[in-house]
Amino acid sequence: MSASATASTTTKARRRVPFWAQVLIGLVVGVVLGFLARTFALGWLTETLNTVGTIFVQLLRVIVVPLVLTALIVSITQLRHVANAARLAVQTLVWFAITALISVLIGIGIGVLTNPGSSATISLEGARASGTQGSWLDFLKSLVPANFLGLEVSSRVTPSADTVSVATSLNFNVLQLVVIGIALGAAALAVGAKAEPFVKLAQSTLEIFQKLVWWIILLAPIGTAALIGKAIATYGWNLLAPLGVFALDVYLGCALVLFVLYPVLLKLHGLSVRRFFAGAWEAITFAFVSRASLGTLPVTQANTIDKLGVPSSYASFAVPLGATTKMDGCAAIYPALAAITVAQLFGVPLTLQHYVLIAFVAVVGSAATAGLTGAIVMLTLTLSTLGLPLEGVGLLLAIDPILDMARTATNVAGQALVPTIVAKRNGILDEDVYNGRVSTAPQPEPALA
Template sequence: MSTASAAPARKKASFPFWAQVLAGLAAGVLLGWLARTFDVAWLKELLNTVGTIFVQLLRVIVVPLVLTALIVSITQLRHVANAAKLAVQTLAWFAITAFISVLIGIGLGVLTNPGASASIGTEGARAVATQGTWLDFIKGLVPVNFLGLEASSRFNADAATVATSLNFNVLQLVVLGIALGAAALAVGEKANPFIEVAGSLLAVFQKLVWWVILLAPIGTAALIGRAVATYGWDLIAPLGIFTLDVYLGCAIVMFGLYPLLLKMHGLSVRRWFSGAWESITLAFVTRSSIGTLPVTQSNTINKLGVPQSYASFAVPLGATTKMDGCAAIYPALAAITVAQLFDIPLGLQHYVLIAFVAVVGSAATAGLTGAIVMLTLTLSTLGLPLEGVGLLLAIDPILDMARTATNVAGQSLIPTIVAKRNGILDEDVYNGRRTPDADDVRLAAAHA
């Protein structure tokens, strides 16, 4: 027998999913540049259409995915020793990292004065329609119906028609999911069929999301291409310092704060980035923590070694409430920028309020693309003009990519740290020394 025939067959080199997404990003930048530079109308329309369809596919699954994920995550706590302790520690670390992140945002804003250097006028500024106040935030916690659906109508004067659309309040879905999960735990054995159905539905919805996520390289090219073709440097330049501050703040948190916390807990920074990178890159292009949820949870369990029973609680909760990018760094920098644009001085009490809103009100962002509600909540708390939000909207999609990537990074970091602190982290899996057990393999197969 020849040596060649006896040698085991080599696996074909695979093209990692994160590399596919980055390739789509590069292709999108090129297509967007071509569409903008040469004013190719059909290419702009194609990028817009494909990008819109991709986002719509993700959004359509959000309601059942969030609801079933939270129900299952709460009921999973019955299998976890010291569940209450883990839950408290998770929320505490959410708050700690949010507080440090907002301090980083405030520090950058004070040092660079992004509003003072902005070449943009405030004469035509208008307040956005979507606003947030503490009263709205509190009322928003109470579901108006079972799925948190809200109807809105818009009158088209040119066509003399009224268009009605249904939207959903993710914050209300969070409350519903937690309440249903807690009720199932309280009922006991009689709720087992309900819990099994919720688990089955979650598996189905996760499968649907994975199918959509397989289209991410194409969606990435379209979304990035649309952003480049639509916005370009012309709109970014007037707020260039502010844009750089947001990206720098997110980079400091992701590549400075998070690695420091990992080192403090004796964990390899390289291994964590290797395990979380797929979800981080997907979040960057989709701009949705919830849309990235299945990838984040799978990576946290299968690559970082967090037990499934705990990760099933912590990661979905983080996807709806853990927002270091959208709820800490960005509102701090945006508030300082708006104040400087309108020549309103900020004192120590204002910075304290910014930090308070970031830590307490982060759930207002609710894992959706954009952070307008959180920003208006911050501005209204400080008494700053809400018209300032309109001045920042033009470049919001560009900023939201870095913000969401930071959010998702934190959503896998905190469960990893808490698991390590409580001695339940599988460090062999974390360090790549063995494959996950049978339960983890079944979860990984959900997207196969």
């Protein structure tokens, strides 16, 4: 056999390994490396894992601003090609709210039954308020863009023995990006034919950045090993044990939503549960290890269109919107359980009114998770609404990366589920694609197929 033929066979074999399997292999490798680093105190290995994982996350973050902005502009302008676009948009938001409400009720139910705060053995001496906080006023203010790209500059002063160093970082407000993207898309629709060059530029820009994201995602197995390895090396059982019941509750709540609630909704709409998870599995597994709904957006959208049969014109609106506002894990299950835990830790009794407020915040305030810093903001928003001590946030931060994996996987599954259900209800779901009887055009990167 010639060298070229051997290389071709090797390449085909590599491509036959599904993307989700590559990610899971990376996860196993990361667990082993993290265990070795923690067991044998291998500082260099921990640092290496941290460096590689940080680089991978930074690559995903740097692409988010242009990706989200152009995706929303294009999705809004493409709605003109969709029959009953307004009805589809309203139904999408209604199903976002319905699944969020059921998810938060599941979280509250688990918390009431298990009393995670009462069984915690963590000391309150380490309680501190989170540096990133959320309130309804913060949420309302964050809706108004401070600049064109929703960028924010923050500085951190670090004193040392001889000098004082100032670290300046540039962050972005995703919720403001959503507002800007929707406004630009709506304006382009209103302008009409004269806006076609702008729309075509946005479409071309989106294609370019989606290609960049797919290239970054090809590094997912390596990034997975680094991120999981760093988590294992840094967060051992000695940190998890004091909040063990709370951590198990979060995973149980996510599992109930992911493997009970979503399948029930699929069955009620006459859809195969197995085919849904087969179609969305790449996005779900990537979300689990990357802990980034926005970074998973290209995979989620590709899976929703190519494997679940949702029309591209509708999915290009619903999936980006879901990636910024549909957070059943971060905005429903987690803050409900965390609020109950914090209340029990500080001896604050919760009444029926408190539980109603938790549900209200989960349904109405979930967009706040995109406004600042994910679940931490949603938690502080919930605690402040209930009048609970914000210092409780600091007690939960140590194990947050471990919990965030399950939360993000649940978020992304919901972001694929709702467009599928809405498409089915409106008779626009391609059920031949959904059931695997036909395939659509190949994904941008065959290696992920």
